[in-house]
Amino acid sequence: MSAPNKSYDPVEVEALKPEVIDRAKDEALAAVAAAGDLEALREVKAAHAGDRSPLALANREIGALPPHAKADAGKRVGQARGAVSQALKQRQEELERERDERVLVEEAVDVTLPYDRLPAGARHPLTTFSERVEDVFVAMGYAVAEGPETEAEWFNFDALNIGPDHPARTMQDTFFVRGPGEPGDGDAPGSAEDSGVVLRTHTSPVQIRTLLDREPPVYVICPGRVFRTDELDATHTPVFTQVELLAVDEGLTMADLKGTLDHMVRELFGEGVHTRLRPNYFPFTEPSAEMDMVCYRCHGASVGDPDNPCRTCSSEGWIELGGCGMVNPRVLTACGVDPERYSGFAFGFGIERMMMFRHNVEDMRDMVEGDVRFTRPFGMEI
Numbered sequence: 001m002s003a004p005n006k007s008y009d010p011v012e013v014e015a016l017k018p019e020v021i022d023r024a025k026d027e028a029l030a031a032v033a034a035a036g037d038l039e040a041l042r043e044v045k046a047a048h049a050g051d052r053s054p055l056a057l058a059n060r061e062i063g064a065l066p067p068h069a070k071a072d073a074g075k076r077v078g079q080a081r082g083a084v085s086q087a088l089k090q091r092q093e094e095l096e097r098e099r100d101e102r103v104l105v106e107e108a109v110d111v112t113l114p115y116d117r118l119p120a121g122a123r124h125p126l127t128t129f130s131e132r133v134e135d136v137f138v139a140m141g142y143a144v145a146e147g148p149e150t151e152a153e154w155f156n157f158d159a160l161n162i163g164p165d166h167p168a169r170t171m172q173d174t175f176f177v178r179g180p181g182e183p184g185d186g187d188a189p190g191s192a193e194d195s196g197v198v199l200r201t202h203t204s205p206v207q208i209r210t211l212l213d214r215e216p217p218v219y220v221i222c223p224g225r226v227f228r229t230d231e232l233d234a235t236h237t238p239v240f241t242q243v244e245l246l247a248v249d250e251g252l253t254m255a256d257l258k259g260t261l262d263h264m265v266r267e268l269f270g271e272g273v274h275t276r277l278r279p280n281y282f283p284f285t286e287p288s289a290e291m292d293m294v295c296y297r298c299h300g301a302s303v304g305d306p307d308n309p310c311r312t313c314s315s316e317g318w319i320e321l322g323g324c325g326m327v328n329p330r331v332l333t334a335c336g337v338d339p340e341r342y343s344g345f346a347f348g349f350g351i352e353r354m355m356m357f358r359h360n361v362e363d364m365r366d367m368v369e370g371d372v373r374f375t376r377p378f379g380m381e382i
Ligand code: DAH
Pocket: 201, 202, 203, 204, 244, 245, 282, 284, 285, 322, 323, 324, 325, 346, 347, 348, 349
């Protein structure tokens, strides 16, 4: 800004010369008219009406004029700035109108077009139910463990105390897997049963993998698919889902197993539901038991009451859940865990069976065929 001008001569204040002001105004108006879109107009505005624009700088010079000259210069600059800001406003409105019209055409949506005919998928109820079981245990500090579906025979049987001649091997109808050129493949001698590789028949081999992998204390929950050579019918499927639990620590007893089972069924089926254990045999647990839970619908009230039959438990009062027991010391030894110091409990059950009685699913095939008309009523948990 120029210093106070005592001997006034407006010609000396270059920025305030009428022709300079006019030129600045004309340039500004031309630039406004030439701005082709809102972005360009924003730049024009900064250059010709912003704080550093020629007219704004001229305006500041007015302060340096003596009082009697201020009015004249002020009027000239004010009119020029007014004209520019008026032009900017008009062009802004024009360009906005143009943009709105263009957007209406470009982004038009034809609401009469057919909608997306492929509905978003839903997670399968088997998955969501397995996860609900996992959540119960994760909340207690258990870790989720997984193992391969194609498994070495040793993990699936031997390490679980199911020796080569053990009858349990034939009780679990096993798919044997062989690779190209391996026994059982074409002319190669031997049968696939010599390959040493199976599709796991249960999730119990994950117990072995876990114990070989981690130092006790071990608390894991292992959901997964298992395979048996069953035909698909209303009550069987060759591929099904199990959840396995393994806890190995110092001082674990059957009471811990029972408390854990009771907690699980209460969380999954509601207050008042508890379990009972019936003696059974599994090679990998000793002692072993079959676990039942009180029918969560009739709570046993239907037993001996022919007037109030219960479809869920067939009026038996109890529902069979799966197998369980204290980990056989031979299993601990096979995994390098000292059975003198550690004990453990385990259980395993089938998710499909649990779903069948929990949701009155009558045909196993509904659960494996992937028809969304079956899946949808379970909710669209994505
Ligand atoms: N693996 C057994 C089966 O598929 C089920 C089972 C029984 C699992 C007892 C266990 C257990 O962990 O302790 O038939």
